[in-house]
Amino acid sequence: MNTTPTNNPPGGLDDPRLRPDFRQEFYPYVNGREAGPADASEKNERIALEFAAAYYDLNAGYERLLQARSRPDSPERRENEKKCLQSIDAILIVRDRLEDHYAPFGVIADPVVKDGFTVNVKLSFGNVNAAGRRRSELHTLTACVPIPLPEGINFEDLPIQIEGPGIHPD
Amino acid sequence: MQKLILENYQPPGDVVMLTAAVRDLHRCYPGRYLTDVRTDCPELWQNNPYLTPLDAADSGVRVLNCHYPLIQVSNQRPVHFIHGFIEYLNEQLGLSITPTRMAGDIHLSDEERQQPSLVEEITGADVPYWIIAAGGKFDFTIKWWHFRRWQAVVNQFRDKIQFVQVGASQHYHPALKDVLDLRGHTSLRDLIRLVHHAQGVLCPVTLLMHLAAAVETTPGCHSTRPCVVVAGGREPASWEAYPGHEFIHTIGQLPCCAEGGCWRSRSVPLGDGDEKDEPQHLCVDTVNNLPRCMDMITPQHVSQAIRRYLDPGCPSRAERRTASLLDRGGPAFDRREQLLCR
Numbered sequence: 001m002n003t004t005p006t007n008n009p010p011g012g013l014d015d016p017r018l019r020p021d022f023r024q025e026f027y028p029y030v031n032g033r034e035a036g037p038a039d040a041s042e043k044n045e046r047i048a049l050e051f052a053a054a055y056y057d058l059n060a061g062y063e064r065l066l067q068a069r070s071r072p073d074s075p076e077r078r079e080n081e082k083k084c085l086q087s088i089d090a091i092l093i094v095r096d097r098l099e100d101h102y103a104p105f106g107v108i109a110d111p112v113v114k115d116g117f118t119v120n121v122k123l124s125f126g127n128v129n130a131a132g133r134r135r136s137e138l139h140t141l142t143a144c145v146p147i148p149l150p151e152g153i154n155f156e157d158l159p160i161q162i163e164g165p166g167i168h169p170d
Numbered sequence: 171m172q173k174l175i176l177e178n179y180q181p182p183g184d185v186v187m188l189t190a191a192v193r194d195l196h197r198c199y200p201g202r203y204l205t206d207v208r209t210d211c212p213e214l215w216q217n218n219p220y221l222t223p224l225d226a227a228d229s230g231v232r233v234l235n236c237h238y239p240l241i242q243v244s245n246q247r248p249v250h251f252i253h254g255f256i257e258y259l260n261e262q263l264g265l266s267i268t269p270t271r272m273a274g275d276i277h278l279s280d281e282e283r284q285q286p287s288l289v290e291e292i293t294g295a296d297v298p299y300w301i302i303a304a305g306g307k308f309d310f311t312i313k314w315w316h317f318r319r320w321q322a323v324v325n326q327f328r329d330k331i332q333f334v335q336v337g338a339s340q341h342y343h344p345a346l347k348d349v350l351d352l353r354g355h356t357s358l359r360d361l362i363r364l365v366h367h368a369q370g371v372l373c374p375v376t377l378l379m380h381l382a383a384a385v386e387t388t389p390g391c392h393s394t395r396p397c398v399v400v401a402g403g404r405e406p407a408s409w410e411a412y413p414g415h416e417f418i419h420t421i422g423q424l425p426c427c428a429e430g431g432c433w434r435s436r437s438v439p440l441g442d443g444d445e446k447d448e449p450q451h452l453c454v455d456t457v458n459n460l461p462r463c464m465d466m467i468t469p470q471h472v473s474q475a476i477r478r479y480l481d482p483g484c485p486s487r488a489e490r491r492t493a494s495l496l497d498r499g500g501p502a503f504d505r506r507e508q509l510l511c512r
Binding site: 043100101103104105106107108110126127129130134135136137 | 445
């Protein structure tokens with residue numbers, strides 16, 4: 001029996017932005033924004049980087065496939081095209097593993113595709129809602145209610161201790 | 171007549187069970203009570219003939235916060251969820267209500283019955299369909315089946331069944347391919363209408379399962395709507411399963427649900443600060459973070475369950491229209507007209 005569920009990813013993160021041949025145009029946005037830094041430590045940011053890396057590799061692989069197909073037909077071209085397709089297939093397996101791994105944690109990664117390239121990955125997480133608030137957090141409403149002190153009484157003289165933002169009894 | 175306001179602010183699936191209790195209270199004790207309700211889902215009570223507007227401030231009104239403590243013995247006693255609120259009312263009011271129907275009590279208006287289905291409104295065609303819910307809320311992730319398995323079932327019925335995917339946008343409902351995607355696009359009332367016209371329902375233990383039993387079918391169909399429930403080992407079948415439903419469970423097949431449902435909440439901790447992340451609420455036997463009981467249920471099991479329903483079928487609206495015209499026209503009904511109806 002497994003009583004210690006893990007959310008460790010299937011493989012370590014290989015951030016494509018750290019590779020010498022990185023091409024920015026293939027790196028997708030995450031939820032419409034630039035992905036976090038490669039050394040981000042927050043769990044959801046790490047998950048986002050993993051999906052961004054997978055879709056970067058898919059984009060780069062698709063670009064290679066398009067280039068292969070743009071060449072005149074020949075046995076070499078066909079062989080190259082086959083290799084490109086095999087490479088894409090391998091990346092899709094990595095992407096599927098990521099999806100499978102994070103599905104029980106409530107993570108959904110929907111790619112937004114334009115002309116065959118993933119330009120954005122819409123990610124949602126199990127632990128926070130769309131606004132980034134932890135799902136179990138209660139909504140907090142704050143109101144300011146001024147209570148005037150009785151005449152001649154100083155705040156410091158009150159036999160109570162009040163804590164809160166903006167209150168500095170000392 | 172005694173005036174009662176019945177309160178319950180639990181999720182809509184639970185409230186569907188309260189609709190059954192209200193119905194059965196009136197059927198067993200006709201003319202003895204005036205009832206009103208306070209819940210978070212007024213749409214479940216639309217057209218309900220058993221409700222009378224009551225004011226909680228009225229001194230003659232008793233407000234009863236309704237629970238179903240019977241659930242605590244659901245692994246030991248042969249009881250269904252439908253008994254939950256009924257037994258509570260019996261205790262509180264000193265009554266002997268018995269269930270009169272093994273389903274909740276959802277009422278459609280005549281207008282709703284005559285409206286085309288949402289699917290017909292969207293596609294312009296009276297397409298027979300099944301509804302699929304491939305996820306659920308974040309509080310009980312242990313009920314989730316893997317989205318790839320739901321997809322595998324959809325794939326197996328490509329060209330045979332049109333699936334319509336539903337689910338609230340704030341819950342976990344990953345997109346499926348080759349379905350009509352209505353996730354986040356149905357109000358509770360829309361969902362009820364969608365169920366009304368549906369040939370079948372495919373889901374985990376969720377509101378949709380309760381609606382599949384509670385919402386009337388369209389004329390010409392069997393009164394029991396096909397419904398396949400991927401249930402695993404969380405809840406005893408005797409508590410959740412409805413007659414006529416295919417309730418696929420693993421009770422008795424694993425140590426963790428050997429003698430009943432485990433009633434745990436989550437497969438893995440989500441890290442959302444909810445107490446359901448605590449060890450006593452977590453699944454004790456996971457396979458790749460999926461509860462073993464859910465892992466044991468394969469797409470083939472589910473597909474077989476669906477196939478068992480397919481033969482009797484349910485006529486499309488066009489076919490029902492034809493049947494209705496045939497009834498009116500009798501044997502002399504013109505074949506050409508019959509074809510036109512289709």
